[in-house]
Amino acid sequence: MFTFLLRRLLNLLPTFLLATILVFAIIQLAPGDFLTPAKLNPGISQQQLDNLAAQFGLNKPAWQQYFQWLWNLLHGNLGLSFSYTQPVLDVAWPRVVNSIKLVLVYLVLFYAISIPLGVYGAVRQYSIGDRVSGVVFYFLLGFPSFFIALLTIFGILKLRQATGWNIPMIGMTSDGYDQMSALGKIWDTLKHLIIPGLVLAVGDVAGFTRVLRGQMLEYLRGDFVRTARSKGVPEFSVVYKHTLRNAIIPFVAGIGGLLPTLIGGAGFVEVVFAYPGITPMLLDAIASQDFYLVAAFSILPMVLLFIGNAISDILLAVIDPRIRFN
Amino acid sequence: MTAIPAPPKTNARAQSQMQVAWGQFRKNRLATIGGIFIILLYVMAIFAPFIAPDGLSNYSTTATTRYHEPTPLHIRDPKTGRYGLFVDKFAQTMNPDTFLQEFRPTGERCPVRLFVRGDTYRILGIPGNLHLFGTGNPDCKVFLWGAEGLGRDLFTRTMYASQISLSIGVLAVFISTIIGVVMGALAAFFGGWVDNVINRLVEVISAIPYLFLLILLRSLFPQDANPILVLFLLLVILAFISWGGLARTVRSQLLSVREQDYVTAAYSLGSSQSRIMLRHMIPSMTSYLIVTLSLAIPGTILTESGLSFLGIGAVEPYVSWGTLLNQTQDGGIASITDRPWMLIPGFFIVFTVMCYQLLGDGLRDAFDPRKRQ
Amino acid sequence: APFVWPAKWSADPASAAKKGGDYRESTISDYKTINPFTSAEARSIPNYWMSLGAGLFTQDQTDDSFIPDMAEGMPVVSNNGKRFVVKIRQGMKFSDGQAITADDWVTTWKIHTDDKVGSNSYDSFFINDKPITVKKLDNYTLQFDFPQQSATAYVTMSYTPWPDHVFGKAYSAGGAEAVKKLWGLNVNPSDVVTAGAFTLQSYSAGQRAVLKRNANFGEWNKDSAGAALPYLDTVTLKIVKDLNASLASYLAGELDVYGPRNADDLAQIKKAIDAGTLKATELANVSPAATSQWITFNWNKADSPFKQKLFRDVRFRRAMSMVANREAMVQLALGGLGNPTYYSVYPVFKNYINDAAPKYPYNLAGATKLLAQMGFTKKGSDGILVNAQGQKLEFTLATNSGNTVREQLGRIFADEAKKVGVKVNFTPIDFNVLVGQLTSKGESRPFDAILLGLSGGDNIWPFGSNTVPCGGNLHSYNNPTKGDCLTSQEQLMTKLFFQGDSTVDQAARQKIGAQLLKTEAELQPVVYLVGGSYHVTYNNRLGGQFPRNQMDSYYGSRNVVTTFIK
Amino acid sequence: MTHSESSIPAMSRSDINKNAEVLLDVKGLKTYFYTDEGVVKSVDGVTFHIQRGETLAVVGESGSGKSVTSLSIMRLIAMPPGKIVEGEILFRGKDGVQKNLVTASEAEMRKIRGNDISMIFQEPMTSLNPVYTVGDQIAEAVMLHQGKNRKEGMEVAAQMLELVGIPAARKRVNEYPHQMSGGMRQRVMIAMALSCNPALLVADEPTTALDVTIQAQILDLMRKLQAEIGMSILFITHNLGVVAEMADRVVVMYGGRVVEEGEVLDIFRAPKHPYTMGLLNSMPRVDHAAVPGVRKERLEAIPGNVPNPLNLPSGCAFEPRCKFAVPECSKAVPALEDTGAGHMSRCIRWREFSEVKA
Amino acid sequence: MTAAAEKTSRKPLPAMGETLLEVNKLQKFFPIRGGLLSRVVANVQAVDRVSFKLNRGEVVGVVGESGSGKTVMGRTILRLLEPTGGQVIFNGTDITRIGKNELRDYRREMQVIFQDPFASLNPRMTVSEIIGEALQIHNLHPGKGRVDRIAELLTKVGLRPENMGRYPHEFSGGQRQRIGIARALAVDPAFIVADEPTSALDVSIQAQVVNLLQDLQEELGLTVLFIAHDLAVVEYICDRIIVMYLGKIMEIAPSRELNRNPKHPYTEALLSAAPIPDPTVKRQRIILEGDIPSPINPPSGCVFRTRCRYAIAECAQVEPELREVTPGHFKACIRDDIL
Numbered sequence A: 001m002f003t004f005l006l007r008r009l010l011n012l013l014p015t016f017l018l019a020t021i022l023v024f025a026i027i028q029l030a031p032g033d034f035l036t037p038a039k040l041n042p043g044i045s046q047q048q049l050d051n052l053a054a055q056f057g058l059n060k061p062a063w064q065q066y067f068q069w070l071w072n073l074l075h076g077n078l079g080l081s082f083s084y085t086q087p088v089l090d091v092a093w094p095r096v097v098n099s100i101k102l103v104l105v106y107l108v109l110f111y112a113i114s115i116p117l118g119v120y121g122a123v124r125q126y127s128i129g130d131r132v133s134g135v136v137f138y139f140l141l142g143f144p145s146f147f148i149a150l151l152t153i154f155g156i157l158k159l160r161q162a163t164g165w166n167i168p169m170i171g172m173t174s175d176g177y178d179q180m181s182a183l184g185k186i187w188d189t190l191k192h193l194i195i196p197g198l199v200l201a202v203g204d205v206a207g208f209t210r211v212l213r214g215q216m217l218e219y220l221r222g223d224f225v226r227t228a229r230s231k232g233v234p235e236f237s238v239v240y241k242h243t244l245r246n247a248i249i250p251f252v253a254g255i256g257g258l259l260p261t262l263i264g265g266a267g268f269v270e271v272v273f274a275y276p277g278i279t280p281m282l283l284d285a286i287a288s289q290d291f292y293l294v295a296a297f298s299i300l301p302m303v304l305l306f307i308g309n310a311i312s313d314i315l316l317a318v319i320d321p322r323i324r325f326n
Numbered sequence B: 001m002t003a004i005p006a007p008p009k010t011n012a013r014a015q016s017q018m019q020v021a022w023g024q025f026r027k028n029r030l031a032t033i034g035g036i037f038i039i040l041l042y043v044m045a046i047f048a049p050f051i052a053p054d055g056l057s058n059y060s061t062t063a064t065t066r067y068h069e070p071t072p073l074h075i076r077d078p079k080t081g082r083y084g085l086f087v088d089k090f091a092q093t094m095n096p097d098t099f100l101q102e103f104r105p106t107g108e109r110c111p112v113r114l115f116v117r118g119d120t121y122r123i124l125g126i127p128g129n130l131h132l133f134g135t136g137n138p139d140c141k142v143f144l145w146g147a148e149g150l151g152r153d154l155f156t157r158t159m160y161a162s163q164i165s166l167s168i169g170v171l172a173v174f175i176s177t178i179i180g181v182v183m184g185a186l187a188a189f190f191g192g193w194v195d196n197v198i199n200r201l202v203e204v205i206s207a208i209p210y211l212f213l214l215i216l217l218r219s220l221f222p223q224d225a226n227p228i229l230v231l232f233l234l235l236v237i238l239a240f241i242s243w244g245g246l247a248r249t250v251r252s253q254l255l256s257v258r259e260q261d262y263v264t265a266a267y268s269l270g271s272s273q274s275r276i277m278l279r280h281m282i283p284s285m286t287s288y289l290i291v292t293l294s295l296a297i298p299g300t301i302l303t304e305s306g307l308s309f310l311g312i313g314a315v316e317p318y319v320s321w322g323t324l325l326n327q328t329q330d331g332g333i334a335s336i337t338d339r340p341w342m343l344i345p346g347f348f349i350v351f352t353v354m355c356y357q358l359l360g361d362g363l364r365d366a367f368d369p370r371k372r373q
Numbered sequence C: 001a002p003f004v005w006p007a008k009w010s011a012d013p014a015s016a017a018k019k020g021g022d023y024r025e026s027t028i029s030d031y032k033t034i035n036p037f038t039s040a041e042a043r044s045i046p047n048y049w050m051s052l053g054a055g056l057f058t059q060d061q062t063d064d065s066f067i068p069d070m071a072e073g074m075p076v077v078s079n080n081g082k083r084f085v086v087k088i089r090q091g092m093k094f095s096d097g098q099a100i101t102a103d104d105w106v107t108t109w110k111i112h113t114d115d116k117v118g119s120n121s122y123d124s125f126f127i128n129d130k131p132i133t134v135k136k137l138d139n140y141t142l143q144f145d146f147p148q149q150s151a152t153a154y155v156t157m158s159y160t161p162w163p164d165h166v167f168g169k170a171y172s173a174g175g176a177e178a179v180k181k182l183w184g185l186n187v188n189p190s191d192v193v194t195a196g197a198f199t200l201q202s203y204s205a206g207q208r209a210v211l212k213r214n215a216n217f218g219e220w221n222k223d224s225a226g227a228a229l230p231y232l233d234t235v236t237l238k239i240v241k242d243l244n245a246s247l248a249s250y251l252a253g254e255l256d257v258y259g260p261r262n263a264d265d266l267a268q269i270k271k272a273i274d275a276g277t278l279k280a281t282e283l284a285n286v287s288p289a290a291t292s293q294w295i296t297f298n299w300n301k302a303d304s305p306f307k308q309k310l311f312r313d314v315r316f317r318r319a320m321s322m323v324a325n326r327e328a329m330v331q332l333a334l335g336g337l338g339n340p341t342y343y344s345v346y347p348v349f350k351n352y353i354n355d356a357a358p359k360y361p362y363n364l365a366g367a368t369k370l371l372a373q374m375g376f377t378k379k380g381s382d383g384i385l386v387n388a389q390g391q392k393l394e395f396t397l398a399t400n401s402g403n404t405v406r407e408q409l410g411r412i413f414a415d416e417a418k419k420v421g422v423k424v425n426f427t428p429i430d431f432n433v434l435v436g437q438l439t440s441k442g443e444s445r446p447f448d449a450i451l452l453g454l455s456g457g458d459n460i461w462p463f464g465s466n467t468v469p470c471g472g473n474l475h476s477y478n479n480p481t482k483g484d485c486l487t488s489q490e491q492l493m494t495k496l497f498f499q500g501d502s503t504v505d506q507a508a509r510q511k512i513g514a515q516l517l518k519t520e521a522e523l524q525p526v527v528y529l530v531g532g533s534y535h536v537t538y539n540n541r542l543g544g545q546f547p548r549n550q551m552d553s554y555y556g557s558r559n560v561v562t563t564f565i566k
Numbered sequence D: 001m002t003h004s005e006s007s008i009p010a011m012s013r014s015d016i017n018k019n020a021e022v023l024l025d026v027k028g029l030k031t032y033f034y035t036d037e038g039v040v041k042s043v044d045g046v047t048f049h050i051q052r053g054e055t056l057a058v059v060g061e062s063g064s065g066k067s068v069t070s071l072s073i074m075r076l077i078a079m080p081p082g083k084i085v086e087g088e089i090l091f092r093g094k095d096g097v098q099k100n101l102v103t104a105s106e107a108e109m110r111k112i113r114g115n116d117i118s119m120i121f122q123e124p125m126t127s128l129n130p131v132y133t134v135g136d137q138i139a140e141a142v143m144l145h146q147g148k149n150r151k152e153g154m155e156v157a158a159q160m161l162e163l164v165g166i167p168a169a170r171k172r173v174n175e176y177p178h179q180m181s182g183g184m185r186q187r188v189m190i191a192m193a194l195s196c197n198p199a200l201l202v203a204d205e206p207t208t209a210l211d212v213t214i215q216a217q218i219l220d221l222m223r224k225l226q227a228e229i230g231m232s233i234l235f236i237t238h239n240l241g242v243v244a245e246m247a248d249r250v251v252v253m254y255g256g257r258v259v260e261e262g263e264v265l266d267i268f269r270a271p272k273h274p275y276t277m278g279l280l281n282s283m284p285r286v287d288h289a290a291v292p293g294v295r296k297e298r299l300e301a302i303p304g305n306v307p308n309p310l311n312l313p314s315g316c317a318f319e320p321r322c323k324f325a326v327p328e329c330s331k332a333v334p335a336l337e338d339t340g341a342g343h344m345s346r347c348i349r350w351r352e353f354s355e356v357k358a
Numbered sequence E: 001m002t003a004a005a006e007k008t009s010r011k012p013l014p015a016m017g018e019t020l021l022e023v024n025k026l027q028k029f030f031p032i033r034g035g036l037l038s039r040v041v042a043n044v045q046a047v048d049r050v051s052f053k054l055n056r057g058e059v060v061g062v063v064g065e066s067g068s069g070k071t072v073m074g075r076t077i078l079r080l081l082e083p084t085g086g087q088v089i090f091n092g093t094d095i096t097r098i099g100k101n102e103l104r105d106y107r108r109e110m111q112v113i114f115q116d117p118f119a120s121l122n123p124r125m126t127v128s129e130i131i132g133e134a135l136q137i138h139n140l141h142p143g144k145g146r147v148d149r150i151a152e153l154l155t156k157v158g159l160r161p162e163n164m165g166r167y168p169h170e171f172s173g174g175q176r177q178r179i180g181i182a183r184a185l186a187v188d189p190a191f192i193v194a195d196e197p198t199s200a201l202d203v204s205i206q207a208q209v210v211n212l213l214q215d216l217q218e219e220l221g222l223t224v225l226f227i228a229h230d231l232a233v234v235e236y237i238c239d240r241i242i243v244m245y246l247g248k249i250m251e252i253a254p255s256r257e258l259n260r261n262p263k264h265p266y267t268e269a270l271l272s273a274a275p276i277p278d279p280t281v282k283r284q285r286i287i288l289e290g291d292i293p294s295p296i297n298p299p300s301g302c303v304f305r306t307r308c309r310y311a312i313a314e315c316a317q318v319e320p321e322l323r324e325v326t327p328g329h330f331k332a333c334i335r336d337d338i339l
Ligand SMILES: Nc1ncnc2c1ncn2[C@@H]1O[C@H](COP(=O)(O)OP(=O)(O)OP(=O)(O)O)[C@@H](O)[C@H]1O
Pocket: B373, D033, D034, D035, D040, D041, D042, D060, D061, D062, D063, D064, D065, D066, D067, D068, D069, D078, D081, D082, D238, D309
């Protein structure tokens, strides 16, 4: 297992280097730099602009900037964010944590909805429930996530106005969060996470459910399921113990790739719900060409990819013994 | 010699893979409905300028119709008592108290006729100015689905938008499919370092956050480039990124086909590599591709709307459903409470995506040999 | 003696004020730092929120004049209006209890003017590259020396003093680098020290910053009834990346103030107020907004003599102003809530608007006539005007993509221009590209016309130092390599700009401004289009806002120091 | 290395009491599949019985309905598309009560499955759940039917593995199916099937997927275990060699019907149905060395193809391929007639065959 | 015979009964990669130094348990897999050494029939396309003649030419196998490797296909390497039989001889394991314990010794040579005192 992970890491290195070069190249090619908006400020002189360019090292040739950055990276230093004038890690890390929280809630909700639904669709193939849930979730699949998010906010607003309930609408924590007890904090965050998590989840449910359903159907016809039945195993156990665990294997293998895309994909919803995740910051960083911050956010998916792959390798080994031994 | 066994008497029709799939497909009612609606949508898109009563960007700077309400169609004139389709002409004022645009009928009525002459357009290169319906009076238009922020007819714009939304998805996916397939095929066929490089490439591209990539790439295109072309290229790039998966699937699929006995048989007959590729391996992917395509197209339509959300989707004077929906999004809550007709383009996205999904699902089942006896 | 905040600044009597409570506002972009020297945003925590009530002088919104705040009284002016000696109040304390003395101003000035620090205020301590110097005469006396007379001297002197015992210490120990390392977002709030009314209580990344009252501030800041200021316990600044989300939040009563953007927002709020779900006050069209939207034409097109000649022709530019259907722009792009503009000075700066300056309002016939004078008499088969040489009257107009209002303005402009036979290729492009083009220098600059907007500037001398004088970064219509003026009007404007900039007397300055404005309007190098309106809305739990007639887009609607929760 | 004597079971064929108790009695079983193309009459009126302690072999071509019959007995036919449309399956379980499995409730069936009737399948590679240890899978049945806890269940599992001759059984209970070879897995399947001492073991082609050497191991094992436990076996196969080694009685199926039934010796020595005869003749025999001069230069093949189950001939299903066919054959489905001594044949010309064969 | 014209352009085949194919120490290993740098850590020794000769017109069977390397050997001989070592001399030419283009010519001489009649026909091609592909590749019978040739081939394997336009899935397994045979015959090969062509078929159909193959072989004078794991089938059709175990040849003998008088313990066990369809026959059965060992790490010395009931200590040391014990009867076992 260890050598396996190590090999994955080694494999990732060239990818990583290429990706950073690509990011750097595109940023350099893109017009303007971090100081462009400052040029529009009637109050800032050319002298001042030059000062700033020197400050941020923007006056040096691109390759020098790149190697400087790479060198720093090797020393565990991701550079300084231009706009925050702080180490990138300090700035970006809280956002990463926030996004991971959202993604975790999403994952839980997503699986909590789609697994039973997929199983139900397979066990009761072509039943009314199967068809209706299929159509409903296809319907939701068609909504751009940012739009569902807006509709949801509107819905909550109306509900709040009508009932006076304090349903969290946007953001990640309530006012007065700092004064809450530890448990209260967790609960408060969770309340804020559920709705965006759900918005993210429902859009994806249809796809996964369908595939899981197909996978379940295939295994339900399988030989070992027949064996289980011939032992007199109750149907529930046949479905959940014997079939589902097998049907889920290909998805577990895919979790690794899911993590980085999810972090990015949660993006629009984060923006509309004013959730302090990665995407709002990334969009700002791109808009302001805060290079090192952008670069950090493009390394991040690779780190996540690695972590995700490691997690899915481990999970896979847990649920699929065939993986464990080779 | 043994007696020549009679071929089975039943099932005597020669059925190709496609015919079998078609037979299976037709049995799936939802999928058929999805397919029919998709066809209707495309017909609608092609004839959009004809179906639309107005030109894409027509509005008035004098008699403004900003967020014009949908105009009710009347069939009887209460004054004259005459029958005939007509709409009222409205005058717009802003209520200074509620800040809402209010529309009051001026009393003037404009008959709605079929096949009226109006704005000129081209359909498949053929110029025309005939419209399915309309008043023929630029000062008193039909706003079937109301108007948007500049006062342009939303029905017209939705029709025109379908052209971009429906074609760009198909084109981008088509092109990226070719890239994906070629890449996958190259990787599978040559293996070794080619395989390695392609795999790395796919990884690299997919490792960079695509939002970032798109936003930056968007700014790299020359300013005078046609915005639709740029959008299209962006979608291709995007599709390519997400189609790293395709390349991989193609690769593994081809690798597994390569192990099939019938490919070995072809080798043993002395087939060249390219012949095997063309005659055996690529065709084995067709059903998979059709299905993946039908599922990727709606994905691209959704992505385009996402790009519009970021402000890098279709730009004026072009419109897509995504840009229209984004205007709705920009209007925020007001779009929902004060001008719900702005949600209509969103409905088209949902509907199209849904139809494609149903179609794709049906195709997948139809091509799945396990689902067939 | 404490500074007593004038009673006239508040719509509520001081007796109505209550102590305590939380004031909630939202901001669209995250805070970047707590460090006042590296902070660059407009409403940043250190340079706005923590600087509230901390400056030697403060401007009185009733008459635009400066009154002493941290200064004991008005300065003693000498050396031909270039030297100011200011006595500061005694007994002022930072939030950590340390006394505020002259050293704090001197240190702050030193750090701001160190180019290695990269402070955003660097420029304000120089006039034409010549430095302003700050000297400590004694612990409570400061001497400012200006290289020349300056209209904005009081503004310059009113910078916020930051504690010498924090920054001065770091600066002398580690120079600029040490200063830059201080007070990042992850600073321990108890290390943050301010002279202003509020100091940092907590910050959580991307979510909110909470400020708490500076207890020491009340010792030298009193309301007219003698109570200590500020009234509020805390100020919560929520970071809400999406304006629709902030509106929803305001409608749900989670925010105390909101800046309505347009008629839609006003309508939503009004609806909620009428339905009784929101108890709030809504004031529409309080004043014109302090922004401008304009089209500039590029005079430096050596690569296209036809266009260069065209854009340099004042008749063409006047014709273009006549093509701009500002009424329709207000109606369509601004939803009816806005005003046509004709000058570079924002209408909210009433004192600098010269009604004698010419305007070229919407008049298609007039435009046609002017264009005909230029030789564009015939229209081609495509409806585009051509001159005798067969050159088409056509140009590209760019704006930054993603800005709906500008896109609509451009659209309307292009559509109207078409009516007189001018083909405008309107293209929204990337913001950075656009700025690059706009600020480019040379004989041949890469654009035809750009539609953009500006905001910022003050009501003391509302002309931009890099906009008006030739060679300035934003002298967008004419910026050749050497930065020379092309026309006599430009020369005159440059002269008038510097003249006004160094005129301390307000009335005299306004006169110069009027002349500048007239020159500019005649030259019409930039066609001004429309400006939005400033609207105010706040939750009725708030008190202490400005009287209605004092509210405008420049001064805003309230001072948070004197705001209280009912 | 063992060199087993041709295992002589404790209860050899001849010992079977002809009047022994009937364990399973299938009467007129019809199982149909309702597919898009039409109704597949996979099992169309099958009747047979099994006595306690007896091995009944069911032979027949692919698609003749062997598996469907066995799955019908277990009530494991997928519904839809399948349905038991007619017939009775009478079974006397451990409790001594005779039940009709066609009408039994699902809960009752669950009690019977794995406990009274167990089943092993053709594909040892896929019939075990790849994600659970073999011990778990064996113990599951024990826990379900004998109310044992997991620990006891695993203990039984280990014992069972030992019983079926898996070396180091205690260690291997914790292994996963993929760690075992095909032969081992089939042993595990057998261990699982026998873990609750069933009265009837249904073995659906248990050795078809295995190598001859492994097949020999498994057959040997089954015989040994049957002798020890005394269960009945319903042995489905299409390998006549296996039938000859294993069976007491044989049922031959063709096109969803029983075409011949009888004692194993009778079937091989004097088949009374042309299909059985054809089958016997088309079998290449490896043992001819022991019977010199028997070698034929050509195999005697049955011409034609297996019939399409959707479209069976109206009369005798075998008629299109039968060299003895007469016009009469296609008129009606021949009845299953007793040719004497319990030997049944569904051929109208069975009387002529005794001579033919002799 | 229509193809006679083309045949002249080929190198003439040896006379009937002369050596057509000689396999010399043929080896095929599959590398197993592992570790951090994906190095080869082991080899699957699927076929290890097998040698034998085939005479023209002869049918030779190959038997052995699953995994004993039969398929790999067959494919390596045809160079569908690149050999790791050894030679395959076909009609005097070592075809393991020749280039791709030259090899294509030899492809006409050597054909293969597969075990799985479902996987070996491209489901997307009609019968005429499948058979026609062979003709197309070698540009045989161009133009109208091609259809006639396809019809002829179909008739030869007992299918009606009308079936030409159908797809494989419309045929039964036996018919599909016939199509596969027709495809192999299309190029007039001299040598065919039949890799378990009947093991996927029903018993009643198996006999038909076996008979067909036998007929064709006799009629066309083909040389056939007939792979099977069922000794009984092989016995019927083959002149000689090769017994393989774990990638090595254990015994080669004329089929009658092998059956009556096996000289290798493995052959003996294999023969005794096959069930006899005769309930009256009672015989001693040799049960081979355990499974075939892994070809990655085969036992030292004699690979069979771990399951051999005659094994002695020496078996672990010496790797037995394949040697002729009686004329035409070879075995790879050091013990002559048994059997
Ligand atoms: N789920 C099903 N749907 C439709 N038809 C079915 C289904 N299961 C079995 N059949 C049909 O029932 C018939 C009998 O099948 P069965 O599996 O019993 O044959 P078998 O005798 O066991 O053959 P084999 O020797 O190949 O296992 C076949 O024609 C088959 O096509």
